[in-house]
Amino acid sequence: MQTLPILSANERKVLKAIYRAGDGVLERELRVEGLDEREIASAVSYLERKGIVSTERVTETRYQLGPEGLRYLSEGLPERRAIEFISSRGSATLQDLFSELGEQEARIALAQLARLGIRPVGGRISAPEAERAREEVERSEEALRRLASSGYTGDLPVGLQRREGVVQRKQTSTRRIKALVRDLSLVEGAEGIGELTHEAIVSGSWRERGFSPYDLHTEVSVGWHGGRHPLSEMIDEVREIFLEMGFQEMKGHYIESALWNMDALFIPQDHPAREMQDTFYIQASQDIGIEHPEIVDVVKRVHERGWGRYVGWRYRWSVGEARKLLLRTHTTVTTIRYLYENPEPPLAIFSVERVFRHESVDWKHLAELHQIEGAVHSRESSLSTLKWLMRYFYSRLGFREIRLVPSYYPYTEPSMDVIVKVNGREVELGGSGVFRPEVTRPLGIREPVIAWGLGLERLAMLYYGLDDIRKIYQSDLSWLMTYRVKK
Numbered sequence: 001m002q003t004l005p006i007l008s009a010n011e012r013k014v015l016k017a018i019y020r021a022g023d024g025v026l027e028r029e030l031r032v033e034g035l036d037e038r039e040i041a042s043a044v045s046y047l048e049r050k051g052i053v054s055t056e057r058v059t060e061t062r063y064q065l066g067p068e069g070l071r072y073l074s075e076g077l078p079e080r081r082a083i084e085f086i087s088s089r090g091s092a093t094l095q096d097l098f099s100e101l102g103e104q105e106a107r108i109a110l111a112q113l114a115r116l117g118i119r120p121v122g123g124r125i126s127a128p129e130a131e132r133a134r135e136e137v138e139r140s141e142e143a144l145r146r147l148a149s150s151g152y153t154g155d156l157p158v159g160l161q162r163r164e165g166v167v168q169r170k171q172t173s174t175r176r177i178k179a180l181v182r183d184l185s186l187v188e189g190a191e192g193i194g195e196l197t198h199e200a201i202v203s204g205s206w207r208e209r210g211f212s213p214y215d216l217h218t219e220v221s222v223g224w225h226g227g228r229h230p231l232s233e234m235i236d237e238v239r240e241i242f243l244e245m246g247f248q249e250m251k252g253h254y255i256e257s258a259l260w261n262m263d264a265l266f267i268p269q270d271h272p273a274r275e276m277q278d279t280f281y282i283q284a285s286q287d288i289g290i291e292h293p294e295i296v297d298v299v300k301r302v303h304e305r306g307w308g309r310y311v312g313w314r315y316r317w318s319v320g321e322a323r324k325l326l327l328r329t330h331t332t333v334t335t336i337r338y339l340y341e342n343p344e345p346p347l348a349i350f351s352v353e354r355v356f357r358h359e360s361v362d363w364k365h366l367a368e369l370h371q372i373e374g375a376v377h378s379r380e381s382s383l384s385t386l387k388w389l390m391r392y393f394y395s396r397l398g399f400r401e402i403r404l405v406p407s408y409y410p411y412t413e414p415s416m417d418v419i420v421k422v423n424g425r426e427v428e429l430g431g432s433g434v435f436r437p438e439v440t441r442p443l444g445i446r447e448p449v450i451a452w453g454l455g456l457e458r459l460a461m462l463y464y465g466l467d468d469i470r471k472i473y474q475s476d477l478s479w480l481m482t483y484r485v486k487k
């Protein structure tokens with residue numbers, strides 16, 4: 001025969017209460033002297049783990065009186081007062097009701113009476129008509145009284161449903177408990193000492209009582225420890241892929257001048273992406289200057305008159321516009337400055353960093369996101385190298401099906417957008433292309449440069465099987481503790 005498990009003092013008390021209450025008792029109904037709700041819950045959990053009881057979660061809808069409900073409890077429901085008033089006079093006009101009950105209450109009363117099928121005829125409600133509602137209204141008042149005394153859990157009369165402020169709905173959850181082992185020796189008999197105290201030693205009482213033994217077979221619950229955020233995990237995985245291929249990692253900064261974020265990339269000054277609706281501009285309290293002001297002249301020339309065979313945008317370029325400070329809208333700004341500072345090919349670079357866009361946030365848009373940025377400056381750089389790289393990169397993360405479609409960016413030609421296919425769904429992940437000569441040549445970059453800028457969070461959504469991008473930044477513990485990679 002199996003020996004009975006050893007119970008702690010609290011477990012004995014709770015088990016006694018369960019035996020007394022009988023099977024199917026709800027945890028919230030258990031009353032144990034000296035124990036609060038939390039201690040009772042913990043004891044029930046231990047009893048369950050020791051195989052003495054089983055539990056089943058139940059959720060209950062409970063109703064409570066709201067502030068208006070409390071008032072109506074003493075004053076009566078507005079519709080009830082309307083009925084009394086109409087009956088006492090034989091009939092009443094809407095105006096009579098307004099002056100008797102006050103505008104607000106009269107409106108509520110009329111709406112409730114209308115719901116019960118009672119409407120004014122020729123601007124009046126007659127007493128017999130109003131009396132038809134009495135029974136239902138009294139039922140509602142009866143329910144209010146019951147709510148006040150007991151916190152009612154049954155169905156609510158229709159007249160009270162959906163009247164917020166009158167009744168409030170509360171969902172609570174508790175456990176239904178069933179005893180699996182019914183053995184009084186579990187809860188009776190002398191109890192050994194659980195905690196050795198100074199008194200027990202000094203008085204020698206420990207000798208008589210003995211000690212309650214430790215139960216070495218009790219299973220404890222699994223503890224949760226801190227862990228890395230899934231997005232951090234993913235950033236490292238992406239970095240690993242590029243580092244393994246011999247790419248160098250770049251570091252940039254959040255605040256940039258429009259000169260580097262836009263002008264150096266041949267984005268014309270009237271381009272829509274430059275508008276306040278798309279970009280967060282920054283008001284600087286002092287002029288902090290721009291990095292590498294020596295490029296201003298050549299950038300101006302390219303915008304206004306082009307480079308070599310290329311004719312440029314042909315407008316008057318403004319240095320004032322270029323000096324504006326902003327939160328970088330893409331990390332391509334880091335790429336272009338890095339290439340300018342390190343113009344010798346071959347060079348393969350990447351970064352995974354944060355960018356900012358003035359977007360309205362929804363299930364697939366964020367205003368702050370990370371971009372997986374990269375570029376290869378080499379004689380061998382070509383559209384086919386770029387296509388191969390994109391396919392290789394995504395396949396390393398488990399996405400074997402990607403589609404590259406023609407696109408447009410002012411700084412690349414040709415340009416391609418990257419679309420990933422997962423479970424039949426296509427998600428646009430970012431842009432790529434070959435830098436235009438108007439971008440590279442004026443800055444002293446001689447060989448072709450292929451470049452890309454890909455969204456990290458959208459990828460993370462697919463990677464972790466989320467249906468809402470915002471979930472990545474909501475610290476939802478249940479997800480953080482259990483997330484799994486879905487490749």
Ligand SMILES: N[C@@H](Cc1ccccc1)C(=O)O
Nearest residue numbers: 330332431432433451452453
């Ligand atoms: N910078 C572009 C992506 C891109 C990067 C490099 C080349 C072409 C496109 C974006 O923000 O979406």
